[in-house]
Amino acid sequence: xxxxxxxxxxxxxxxxxxxxxxxxxxxxxxxxxxxxxxxxxxxxxxxxxxxxxxxxxxxxxxxxxxxxxxxxxxxxxxxxxxxxxxxxxxxxxxxxxxxxxxxxxxxxxxxxxxxxxxxxxxxxxxxxxxxxxxxxxxxxxxxxxxxxxxxxxxxxxxxxxxxxxxxxxxxxxxxxxxxxxxxxxxxxxxxxxxxxxxxxxxxxxxxxxxxxxxxxxxxxxxxxxxxxxxxxxxxxxxxxxxxxxxxxxxxxxxxxxxxxxxxxxxxxxxxxxxxx
Amino acid sequence: xxxxxxxxxxxxxxxxxxxxxxxxxxxxxxxxxxxxxxxxxxxxxxxxxxxxxxxxxxxxxxxxxxxxxxxxxxxxxxxxxxxxxxxxxxxxxxxxxxxxxxxxxxxxxxxxxxxxxxxxxxxxxxxxxxxxxxxxxxxxxxxxxxxxxxxxxxxxxxxxxxxxxxxxxxxxxxxxxxxxxxxxxxxxxxxxxxxxxxxxxxxxxxxxxxxxxxxxxxxxxxxxxxxxxxxxxxxxxxxxxxxxxxxxxxxxxxxxxxxxxxxxxxxxxxxxxx
Numbered sequence: 001x002x003x004x005x006x007x008x009x010x011x012x013x014x015x016x017x018x019x020x021x022x023x024x025x026x027x028x029x030x031x032x033x034x035x036x037x038x039x040x041x042x043x044x045x046x047x048x049x050x051x052x053x054x055x056x057x058x059x060x061x062x063x064x065x066x067x068x069x070x071x072x073x074x075x076x077x078x079x080x081x082x083x084x085x086x087x088x089x090x091x092x093x094x095x096x097x098x099x100x101x102x103x104x105x106x107x108x109x110x111x112x113x114x115x116x117x118x119x120x121x122x123x124x125x126x127x128x129x130x131x132x133x134x135x136x137x138x139x140x141x142x143x144x145x146x147x148x149x150x151x152x153x154x155x156x157x158x159x160x161x162x163x164x165x166x167x168x169x170x171x172x173x174x175x176x177x178x179x180x181x182x183x184x185x186x187x188x189x190x191x192x193x194x195x196x197x198x199x200x201x202x203x204x205x206x207x208x209x210x211x212x213x214x215x216x217x218x219x220x221x222x223x224x225x226x227x228x229x230x231x232x233x234x235x236x237x238x239x240x241x242x243x244x245x246x247x248x249x250x251x252x253x254x255x256x257x258x259x260x261x262x263x264x265x266x267x268x269x270x271x272x273x274x275x276x
Numbered sequence: 277x278x279x280x281x282x283x284x285x286x287x288x289x290x291x292x293x294x295x296x297x298x299x300x301x302x303x304x305x306x307x308x309x310x311x312x313x314x315x316x317x318x319x320x321x322x323x324x325x326x327x328x329x330x331x332x333x334x335x336x337x338x339x340x341x342x343x344x345x346x347x348x349x350x351x352x353x354x355x356x357x358x359x360x361x362x363x364x365x366x367x368x369x370x371x372x373x374x375x376x377x378x379x380x381x382x383x384x385x386x387x388x389x390x391x392x393x394x395x396x397x398x399x400x401x402x403x404x405x406x407x408x409x410x411x412x413x414x415x416x417x418x419x420x421x422x423x424x425x426x427x428x429x430x431x432x433x434x435x436x437x438x439x440x441x442x443x444x445x446x447x448x449x450x451x452x453x454x455x456x457x458x459x460x461x462x463x464x465x466x467x468x469x470x471x472x473x474x475x476x477x478x479x480x481x482x483x484x485x486x487x488x489x490x491x492x493x494x495x496x497x498x499x500x501x502x503x504x505x506x507x508x509x510x511x512x513x514x515x516x517x518x519x520x521x522x523x524x525x526x527x528x529x530x531x532x533x534x535x536x537x538x539x540x541x542x543x544x545x546x547x548x549x550x
Contacts, residue, residue: 041403066403127471134328204488205498
């Protein structure tokens, strides 16, 4: 693989660097009808300018082709750009290349890669980084935001940087293999384990409710409710509230805003009734 | 108040807008905006606390590829400004900020549909003409326009809304303020529930409870939970890879044998059982 990368011409190396930098702006001008089309087109432009140099007709065709609906996870995005760029190169060199297959591959890649990217990077890595940063911030550590940005961005930027190169080198033939041998599923499962454990840990740490209400008889506390609950299971009520919210979101498709309002009302009621 | 309004608007523009230009690098998350604005307004500790609290509530909110509830960046910026300038306290500032974040998302959606949306046709035309410079200009121009309009919300909210908000805040009875602080602690449950919705899978769901008891009973630091989970994940993944290899060997054996070899294999089996 590294051998292939070394065989890129200096022009191609420059193009791949441009790909990385330009790919940052995918969602700068998102439209409802085509999502990140303008961003994709902007990132692809240097390749088109080089590949179709001297053939204005083909260049315009390619530009129209790249201004199509595009939406994916930003960490996986440079990889798709790389694959599409390699296909545009082939199209510019071979007369019998089916240019429609370019958009076909582009469309078929963005869905699945968005799925993996969203769960691994948005779901797990961001949760991990934010969880660690939040516990630092609660302790008053001013480096919390920097730690958060570094933990999240170092792996993502590394992947984004390497992804473009990899996609361009491997081209479209290779990707189907990645799915067929099932490695993607194993990776997603492993990442979910880390994510779920972190969410569990954060539930215990951050969802807090102290019951102040006690059973009092003749001015004496006969039963401390919070202590009793802790003996059954520490954090029983916060855990139940979280799982019930999850149930409402997942099974009842209830809107998050209703859930937030519901919890604010619950908090006020608990206070008014003197329970917590 | 004018200076504060300007600072808050600038921070919203550079972080919430900035992350759209910089590939969702998470600049617009509460944990970043809270301390940053706290630093600029002269109370970084309050900023940290608000950032931490709102980050947990909005942890599951990802403003891409689908419906979300509120725009966390605007909510954080306004909550931080209210808490610092009006000494509103972290507990009170947060429930006030959430509805503002919801309004923020509505306006963001409106900008996306009404301001940027119509230019999709213009982009197509520029592509047909092969005008790559025009595409680039429009691409960045729309970014600037859209987020400039968006950052006017915090500007005017701070400029005109501060006095009114403060008057309202003074009227809130103590029992409600206490209720809001209880709610503030419970609201993290929503963030966690949203994350569970993304990550939950029956086969690995049990690890959620492992994470929970590691903190609840063993008081493990969060980083230790992360490393422990990572070890479990690596072990699980390598076992899965082994299982996959075995499965491949099992399925590839019969297909590798053609008719003539089958008899040979049968002979081998016969020999084995002799």
